[in-house]
Amino acid sequence: MSDPTNLQKRTNRFLRSSEIGILAISIIFFAELLVGPKAAGEFLRWSVITSYFVFFASIMVLFILRNTDEFTRDLWQVGTGSAFIVLVFATVFGVMIEGLIYIALYGAPPEKSFFNKHIGAMMLFTFYAALTIRRVQRQ
Amino acid sequence: MKNRLKRLRAERNWSQAELGEQLHVSRQAVNAIETGKHDPSLPLAFRIARLFDMSIEEIFDDRG
Numbered sequence: 001m002s003d004p005t006n007l008q009k010r011t012n013r014f015l016r017s018s019e020i021g022i023l024a025i026s027i028i029f030f031a032e033l034l035v036g037p038k039a040a041g042e043f044l045r046w047s048v049i050t051s052y053f054v055f056f057a058s059i060m061v062l063f064i065l066r067n068t069d070e071f072t073r074d075l076w077q078v079g080t081g082s083a084f085i086v087l088v089f090a091t092v093f094g095v096m097i098e099g100l101i102y103i104a105l106y107g108a109p110p111e112k113s114f115f116n117k118h119i120g121a122m123m124l125f126t127f128y129a130a131l132t133i134r135r136v137q138r139q
Numbered sequence: 140m141k142n143r144l145k146r147l148r149a150e151r152n153w154s155q156a157e158l159g160e161q162l163h164v165s166r167q168a169v170n171a172i173e174t175g176k177h178d179p180s181l182p183l184a185f186r187i188a189r190l191f192d193m194s195i196e197e198i199f200d201d202r203g
Binding site: 012 | 156159160163164165166167168170171176177179180183
């Protein structure tokens, strides 16, 4: 078992990292999905690049500290579980429904699936959102 | 799951952080268990029971 004071520090670090991570992934999600990389201005583009670095650091810290105690393990499991559900629904049902709508409207399936293109961002956003919701519920 | 952890802690004038230190979990984990929002693992339930010198059933109640 680890030093209890160190354990609390690691838990706090896990929580700070999740806060920073959800901010970073929200900027990425907003810029990439809602605005689009081409429409994004120079400031937004640099914000996205910075956010990717911050996000990467955040997810690494979360991964390393995920087993600090039962609280952090629970948050991590809820996040990964929710992201997996989104993966299944988006790749199976999302793509299918999208294809059916395109065929009904245009007579052919889409050339590029929205879900296939953005599944990574959707999963990561879901991971952080679920982790944060669980954290709020637990406190 | 209902439990008496908060009352037992209060009787000893321990803060959540102090109890967490003795159980080797974070203050947030203690809070989640006390409020019944998180059920502790079996090893942690045993550690809690040993710390208060009681049985698990005396601290935790799974009936309602």
